[in-house]
């Protein structure tokens with residue numbers, strides 16, 4: 001038995017001196033020390049020894065077992081330290097190396113303006129309504145009190161699909177849809193695409209508007225001024241002033257064009273405002289009685305305020321761009337600047 005243990009001890013030493021990985025070591029441990037390993041097997045052989053030899057042999061095997069356990073653990077500690085050191089070496093990161101830059105996406109400036117407008121009006125209790133881009137003549141023109149011979153109906157301005165179907169030229173047909181489907185009073189904004197045969201530095205055949213419509217009792221131009229003044233201050237800056245100039249739209253009476261004090265010079269006069277100190281941002285007015293009537297409501301009972309903002313125009317003013325086509329050319333050098 002002693003001899004057997006002695007040779008086993010030598011075998012273990014030999015194996016441990018050449019072991020290179022903790023995985024190999026685990027294998028050695030299992031061969032000798034696991035429940036079915038060689039050292040527990042020695043214990044089982046005790047029974048075959050003469051009775052008087054058993055205590056001493058048992059003690060001897062136990063000592064051997066303790067020795068083997070200790071040696072393997074020692075070896076394990078050394079190996080683990082070595083493997084960790086190697087891993088640190090292998091996975092070392094050079095923190096002075098320049099990082100690979102990842103391109104950052106950005107929202108389109110018109111999206112930013114739309115989100116901002118929707119946020120401002122939602123805060124004032126407006127609902128958001130999605131209109132339709134393809135309209136019939138009735139909703140785009142007739143119901144909005146645009147006479148047959150009105151120049152806006154001219155085929156040069158409007159993209160017609162058929163004689164009666166067209167790409168909406170403004171978001172105002174949304175007013176009609178709202179009035180036809182919604183019980184007053186209500187407040188709604190309707191952002192979306194509009195289409196006109198028009199193309200120069202400040203006009204594109206497709207652009208975006210946001211229509212606003214408030215229907216309630218006893219509304220006046222004063223309410224519109226308060227509303228749009230709040231809008232201008234939220235959109236540009238708290239010291240922005242607004243002024244109304246008389247204008248004409250068939251669907252509002254009276255109609256106004258709304259100017260804000262120039263965001264560039266604050267009203268002193270500069271190139272952006274062409275020396276006037278004012279910049280036009282939108283059109284609006286008190287909803288024409290005939291529009292309310294056309295939608296089956298009593299214009300003596302219900303009054304309305306309406307306005308339409310060009311979102312590209314707001315974006316150009318806000319971000320200092322002078323050509324509307326910069327929004328559509330898809331040049332990431334321009335578009336990635338709007339975070």
Ligand code: PHE
Nearest residue numbers: 170172249283284306307308
């Ligand atoms: N629809 C008009 C336009 O496209 C703007 C507008 C909307 C004016 C609502 C008055 C009321 O220019």
